[in-house]
Amino acid sequence: MNNDNTDRIFQPLLFRHLTVKNRLFRSSISGRWDNYDGSGTHARLNWEEKFARGGVGAIITSFVPVHVRGRILPNYAMIDHDDKIPFWREAVKRVHTHDCKLIMQLSHSGRQRDVPGIENQMNVGLSSTDKMDTFHGLLCRAMTQKEIADVTGYFVAGARRAREAGLDGIELHASHGYLFTQFLSSGINDRKDEYGGSLENRARFLIETVRAIRKEVGDDYHLQVKINAFDENNALYPWEKKGNSVEESIQLCQWLEKENVDCLHISAGSLFPHPLVPPGGFPLDVAKWTYGAMISSGVRGYFNYTFFHYRCLRPLFAWLWNRTKKRYPIEGVSSEACGLIKAKVNVPVLNTGGYQNGVLIRKVIEAGICDGVAIARPLIANPDLPHILAEGRDEPDKPCSFCNRCLLNAPANPLGCYDLRRFDGDYDAMIADIMSVFHPPAFPE
Ligand SMILES: Cc1cc2nc3c(=O)[nH]c(=O)nc-3n(C[C@H](O)[C@H](O)[C@H](O)COP(=O)(O)O)c2cc1C
Numbered sequence: 001m002n003n004d005n006t007d008r009i010f011q012p013l014l015f016r017h018l019t020v021k022n023r024l025f026r027s028s029i030s031g032r033w034d035n036y037d038g039s040g041t042h043a044r045l046n047w048e049e050k051f052a053r054g055g056v057g058a059i060i061t062s063f064v065p066v067h068v069r070g071r072i073l074p075n076y077a078m079i080d081h082d083d084k085i086p087f088w089r090e091a092v093k094r095v096h097t098h099d100c101k102l103i104m105q106l107s108h109s110g111r112q113r114d115v116p117g118i119e120n121q122m123n124v125g126l127s128s129t130d131k132m133d134t135f136h137g138l139l140c141r142a143m144t145q146k147e148i149a150d151v152t153g154y155f156v157a158g159a160r161r162a163r164e165a166g167l168d169g170i171e172l173h174a175s176h177g178y179l180f181t182q183f184l185s186s187g188i189n190d191r192k193d194e195y196g197g198s199l200e201n202r203a204r205f206l207i208e209t210v211r212a213i214r215k216e217v218g219d220d221y222h223l224q225v226k227i228n229a230f231d232e233n234n235a236l237y238p239w240e241k242k243g244n245s246v247e248e249s250i251q252l253c254q255w256l257e258k259e260n261v262d263c264l265h266i267s268a269g270s271l272f273p274h275p276l277v278p279p280g281g282f283p284l285d286v287a288k289w290t291y292g293a294m295i296s297s298g299v300r301g302y303f304n305y306t307f308f309h310y311r312c313l314r315p316l317f318a319w320l321w322n323r324t325k326k327r328y329p330i331e332g333v334s335s336e337a338c339g340l341i342k343a344k345v346n347v348p349v350l351n352t353g354g355y356q357n358g359v360l361i362r363k364v365i366e367a368g369i370c371d372g373v374a375i376a377r378p379l380i381a382n383p384d385l386p387h388i389l390a391e392g393r394d395e396p397d398k399p400c401s402f403c404n405r406c407l408l409n410a411p412a413n414p415l416g417c418y419d420l421r422r423f424d425g426d427y428d429a430m431i432a433d434i435m436s437v438f439h440p441p442a443f444p445e
């Protein structure tokens, strides 16, 4: 066993107001487990508990919308009303049983809504801009300042509810192209008022929200922010603007630190999915199912679907998608930029993107690139990865291949590992594994 105090992976991570038993965080992984109205189900409880049992120190919930207009897909548990508090209290209880912490990712989609749901069908998404999202063509309009203040209020109420439910902390989702990114990114934000233009103006909405949350929940409640170290906003379409640089992100992180943010969670990219996030493959054979489900969501939905449906068109997309990727590793995709940020701040830093291998995880922590890693897909594939690493092994026997089949199935199908090779070609075994999240059932005998 490597699980002793000489192994950096298994040393506790001390934040200002929270201690996590090791350096392995379950990163947010959204799945459509819940009821249409955003109330949570037994499947989500089973899902979160699975990773707690597997040995991670903390779980960052999936994207939890603070308002119905801010959801990505229906059937995600929300935190838009006090009636959601009891469900989250139960989630905390289940996760705490395994000496694991639960941090809620407070989120708003802005324009980036895969399937907006019936409540949003008549409303375009809210954003910093009137420009639609470049990948899916999701329509939007620039928010008024009154709407910005209203959304800040939804985040504040969400934070208060998370604290009342006993969550160990909150994370503001300011990465991957969702609403805060739409303000932060110079590739997206084209406003002319005090919420657009300079970095200081683009960061205003996020900073004001952090301040308002602090006022509501106090200074002693763990608050972290997930941001992109760099955008590569033109990764898919070269004629778009490139977006934020690492230098701008360093400045943003320093401002956040001044606002008493307890931890910075570093990712990359400005849309979701993005060639760099999650890093790895883009299985074009699965994409036609995804874009079948999203065909009417954005004005480019049908165009994308056509591209993926006809085999002859797929190589052109693959060329566009893979252009930028070549410059970055899959494992530790944003580690270099994360190290640059870590060197300029004093609060603990988490890094996400391609962490599975124990040697690499130890290396980035020991080299001072980050204090811990946030893992998504390798834990879908092997929820007991922490136990495997604690045994001194570098990788599971059947590691995650970073193929992204889980990701592309997620809008239409239950979340799980869809890489048939990991199940030795046994389709029934793969489906049984995916469906295991529904056990134990909601109403056991
Ligand atoms: C199916 C799926 C759903 C995801 N949902 C979220 C989410 O809700 N919020 C978020 O910040 N990141 C989300 N991510 C990104 C992950 O949290 C993580 O940052 C990214 O996948 C890189 O980590 P990995 O290489 O360990 O998968 C998701 C990723 C996947 C594959």
Ligand code: SF4
Binding pocket: 377, 378, 380, 381, 399, 400, 401, 402, 403, 404, 405, 406, 407, 416, 417, 418, 419, 422
């Ligand atoms: S489908 Fe499985 S192997 Fe592929 S990225 Fe997802 S978890 Fe990893």
